[in-house]
Ligand code: FES
């Protein structure tokens with residue numbers, strides 16, 4: 650299953666977290682080293698020196714190259730070995746002496762890595778929110794959950810648990826009964842929207858593991874949630890973005906961003922401060938879900954057609970990942 654996920658792009662850290670030394674991280678079960686290459690560009694490599702298998706993340710960055718801590722081999726950002734200290738000057742470096750590199754990008758304030766060839770379309774929903782005169786975009790934090798990224802995504806998509814898990818924070822203003830709503834598939838994932846009489850919640854799923862929850866105030870008197878601080882005006886948008894990056898099969902690092910078009914003079918912490926509490930309320934429940942991996946056979950859990958229709962489509966799309974290309978819609 651994890652192999653099928655390698656072609657996609659995943660955020661692994663906020664740009665500011667990239668320090669002067671190498672950072673060790675795990676993505677889809679693979680140990681990687683991330684470091685700042687020439688012109689500050691992020692470089693991602695398998696955390697393995699081709700010489701004798703030492704972890705490059707234990708090494709140092711010197712003049713835009715990474716140096717292995719064991720015998721001092723140096724690798725450029727392209728992966729080519731540029732120096733083997735044990736060889737006499739002028740001796741050729743074997744062509745096979747290379748580190749395995751992966752495509753990276755800096756976008757939306759984060760470093761992204763792809764473990765494929767990088768040709769999969771880059772998630773682009775947030776590119777409509779980059780005009781700083783209108784939008785304030787804030788990286789909130791990351792959260793580590795002991796479950797699969799699929800379970801995290803299903804939780805982020807699911808609004809029918811709000812009135813049980815998040816009372817006083819983000820409950821549906823008109824109560825727990827779910828009214829009809831439409832789920833629409835597109836080439837990147839799918840969308841759906843739900844109006845609770847106070848907020849219109851528009852969900853945009855960028856398959857496989859990104860969920861945007863765009864809350865637009867439609868009726869300021871209709872209720873309050875922590876993310877609009879109770880003083881919302883019609884048209885205020887607070888966009889919560891969840892990026893569930895699979896560390897391993899049952900381990901997920903969730904990066905969260907908040908984008909808003911209102912109250913730009915107020916402290917960002919007013920809009921991000923409640924996140925840890927709400928994420929914690931979800932985490933204790935989601936980590937109990939068994940199996941940790943989403944069952945691929947829809948009949949294995951009891952879905953209720955209306956509130957769960959986004960999850961039914963999501964599971965169908967995950968199942969399609971295992972099909973040969975000819976069967977893809
Ligand atoms: S193991 Fe890296 S230089 Fe020897």
Ligand SMILES: [Fe+2]
Nearest residue numbers: 804814815931
């Ligand atoms: Fe939740």
